[in-house]
Amino acid sequence: MTREVPAAVIAGVPVDGRHWIGGERVASGETFTDISPIDGSVIGEIARGTAEEAAAAVAAAKAAFPGWAATPRPERARILHAIAGGVEKRLEELAVVETTDNGALLRSHRRGVMPRVAHNFRFFADWLLKLEHEDFETRGHTNHVSWDPAGPCVLITPWNAPLMLATWKVAPALAAGNTVVLKPAEWSPLTASLLADIAAEAGLPAGVLNVVQGYGPEIGDALTSHPDVRRIGFTGSVATARRIAASAAANLTPMSLELGGKSPLLVFADADLDLAVDLAVEQYDNAGQVCLAATRVLVEETVAEEFTRRFVGRVSRLKQGDPRDEATDIGPVIHPCQLEKIDGFVQRALAAGARAVIGGHPEQGQYYAPTLLTGVAQTSEIVQEEVFGPVVTLQTFTGEEEAVRLANDTRFGLAATVATGDPERAGRVTAQLVAGTVWVNCFFVRDLRAPFGGSRRSGMGREGGTWSFDFYCDVKNTVTAPNGWKAHG
Incomplete structure (x- = not known):
């Protein structure tokens, strides 16, 4: 019937x-x-x-x-x-x-x-x-x-x-x-x-x-x-x-x-930092519910403090609210179950010693505050598993070799983003990254003529x-x- x-x-x-x-x-x-x-x-x-x-x-x-x-x-x-x-x-x-x-x-x-x-x-x-x-x-x-x-x-x-x-x-x-x-x-x-x-x-x-x-x-x-x-x-x-x-x-x-993905964004000291910050902020698009999102931000140690300062300033100006409002930058999470899943990841990371530089909590309704976590271990759940929400981690590195090692050290390989001012470095690094798509000094540029996977x-x-x-x-x-x-x- x-x-x-x-x-x-x-x-x-x-x-x-x-x-x-x-x-x-x-x-x-x-x-x-x-x-x-x-x-x-x-x-x-x-x-x-x-x-x-x-x-x-x-x-x-x-x-x-x-x-x-x-x-x-x-x-x-x-x-x-x-x-x-x-x-x-x-x-x-x-x-x-x-x-x-x-x-x-x-x-x-x-x-x-x-x-x-x-x-x-x-x-x-x-x-x-x-x-x-x-x-x-x-x-x-x-x-x-x-x-x-x-x-x-x-x-x-x-x-x-x-x-x-x-x-x-x-x-x-x-x-x-x-x-x-x-x-x-x-x-x-x-x-x-x-x-x-x-x-x-x-x-x-x-x-x-x-x-x-x-x-x-x-x-x-x-x-x-x-x-x-x-x-x-x-x-x-x-x-x-x-x-x-x-x-x-x-x-x-x-x-x-x-x-799924657990994509890295590699920010080298010679990068345009304002561009790198813009690329990182883009990862909150669609409330972070994007498989390609570079949720692991890896920043060269010498510029990490300045990068973080600029990033927090940019994120603090984002408007979260009704997605039908033209001025809104971040809308809700799709479902209460997804909201609970996201917060579970964050709370377990905080309990394990991570620090929420911004965010780290749900907002009213099905909204989750855009979050940046530091002090995370490479082997931790928050670094290794896909959260699928507005949650980004930040780690530092001291050179190309370490950057590539950290970038490739997950079970995933969907995408990667590299921010650098050196074309030769870009060539060396992208050749070593395990990913179906790599963006250099840009993000989410997709042409239907290109292979995707x-x-x-x-x-x-x-x-x-x-x-x-x-x-x-x-x-x-x-x-x-x-x-x-x-x-x-």
């Missing part, structure tokens, strides 16, 4: 809380409550999917796959551009809904995040049309490389940048000719539902994109263990990735995993540009003999 799910209405924008399967809205027997982190208010009830909805979504994706895979590249690209146009048309609505749902800054959604969502579709639509590999010969035989659609893909995406990170996967998967079952995080499901509406309005055939909501153990496991699923893309925690890998193992389903426990595989098509396709090499066209008889 299904349960009625009235649409959530946010600033006049209705959002359907039911699943989107095979081009239709589908309810479930149960729902879960979606709550805004801004003030704890109830946004609406969301269909709580089970193995039944998982099976239906995969079946719809499987049925739609032959037709979509056979759709000529220019037509697939046209529809992806139409989806991008729909995103741009509804940009303000998407921004308001996502801010209400996950608490990130409205100004960031308007100016950066939602435009990037549209760009994700436009970029992969255009890349599809120029995707090719030059033919080459082997003893007179011609080798031709092609990218064949793999089949239904399950994409499981996180709550910290819901629509942008979802479309980072959805766009190349669709461009490649695959069909998709998207499961957004249960803490921020709303813009995925709006994406289903936009895609349908753009002319995407029924079943090519399906959206299902729910909890990992109830629907996620059923999706990742399904034998008809040909690819799994996941962004989230290491613990969840282990569960997905175990679930997918029986079918040997290929996975692309973008996981993590090393060590920060992930598996790379996406972006042709790397995305390599993952979402079966790459095939066809070898043709010379003069082999003579008909028999």
Whole structure:
């Protein structure tokens, strides 16, 4: 028996809380409550999917796959551009809904995040049309490389940048000719539902994109263990990735995993200190709920005192509050459970001897004060484990060798940032850092042509540009003999 799910209405924008399967809205027997982190208010009830909805979504994706895979590249690209146009048309609505749902800054959604969502579709639509590999010969035989659609893909995406990170996967998967079952995080499901509406309005055939909501153990496991699923893309925690890998193992389903980070920011004495401070303050973006965040600030000993003084001055001027206010710099943490987790990390660090130079405590509601901890040991939990909140540690070093050793001394390897005024030093240091992305005197500059992913426990595989098509396709090499066209008889 299904349960009625009235649409959530946010600033006049209705959002359907039911699943989107095979081009239709589908309810479930149960729902879960979606709550805004801004003030704890109830946004609406969301269909709580089970193995039944998982099976239906995969079946719809499987049925739609032959037709979509056979759709000529220019037509697939046209529809992806139409989806991008729909995103741009509804940009303000998407921004308001996502801010209400996950608490990130409205100004960031308007100016950066939602435009990037549209760009994700436009970029992969255009890349599809120029995707090719030059033919080459082997003893007179011609080798031709092609990218064949793999089949239904399950994409499981996180709550910290819901629509942008979802479309980072959805766009190349669709461009490649695959069909998709998207499961957004249960803490921020709303813009995925709006994406289903936009895609349908753009002319995407029924079943090519399906959206299902729910909890990992109830629907996620059923999706990742399904034998008809040909690819799994996941962004989230290491613990969840282990569960997905175990679930997918029986079918040997290929996975692309973008996981946690504990990234370093290395500040050398020859760096522009004001720039270095700006880079460090950026790590509080989205209340520190960014996998790429350089939460371990490593500063050369001779400038550490001055760096800390300037950093504290800058952070003290940040405004924390309602993310819908254009003047706000730091919004709330996504959920009470996440707030409790963040504070647990901080309080254990303080009990172990760390010092809170600033912050170190929750604020009213679901807000956590931007925090800087010093006096932390390299082996301590606060240095080694991902907090995923507005918490930064500061350690010092005396030279390049020690800086690199400290930077690489975690189980992660997602990103790293280097601040230095010496190009030669930058080259030496970046060559030794274990990270999927390294920024020098900048942060969070991402081009979709570049490979993106993590090393060590920060992930598996790379996406972006042709790397995305390599993952979402079966790459095939066809070898043709010379003069082999003579008909028999």
